[in-house]
Amino acid sequence: MSDLAVFTGPAGDAARLRPGRSGLAPRVWEAAVLAHERDAFARHVLDGQGVLDERLVAWRDDALEGEVR
Structure with a gap:
């Protein structure tokens, strides 16, 4: 289990x-962002391949493509 922190701002x-x-x-349409974050964490951090620091950087840089509203 983890806490969900919601931030607001421009x-x-x-x-x-x-x-x-x-x-x-979060609103229902933000679920895609949360799902991407979960999948990116599993893909980059939990896969166990490579140096942890490099996996964390890859996770940080894995951004969801699309329009910011």
Whole structure:
């Protein structure tokens, strides 16, 4: 189990992201983003291939393609 942290702020400006209010949950269409994150973590980190630091960088760089709204 893990906690889900939801952040709010302007798209494309990670420095201005702040934790969302308590009880805030993702919208249904954000499920694709959560699924991508889960799959990327399994693909890059849990596969056990290569140096951990390199796998973490690959996970960090695995971004979901698409329009930011």
